[in-house]
Amino acid sequence: MEMKNVVKKENGVPRQFLGVDFVVLSIGKDTMVAKMLYKASDFVPFHQHPNEQSAYVISGTYKLKFGGEEYLLSEGDTYSIPANVEHSIEIITAGEVIDVFSPIRQDYL
Helix, strand or coil, rough: CEEEEECCCCCEEEEHHHHEEEEEEEEEEEEEEEECCCCCCCCEEECCCCCCCEEEEECCCEEEEECCCEEECCCCCCECCCCCEEEEEEEECCEEEEEEEEEECCCCC
């Protein structure tokens, strides 16, 4: 997938990872934006990747675990997970989250 600095919402690229639907949006030289479309039945088990991950919760409620801590997140909350840190997310109620990864997640392309 090539660098796409501006992406209209209707041109996002639908993908799926660990059973979770998401849309790849803009892709820069060092960062990528994705919108996660979490269903209540989704669960992202502990995993890690070489990408720093920062996120903004648009809607829904989630239980995020990393660094030995557990966080209850809802609309308007944000978080940043350092690269190579194990984390998981439990979906309590369905919703959407904007994720920003640096560097670009090759496994999302």
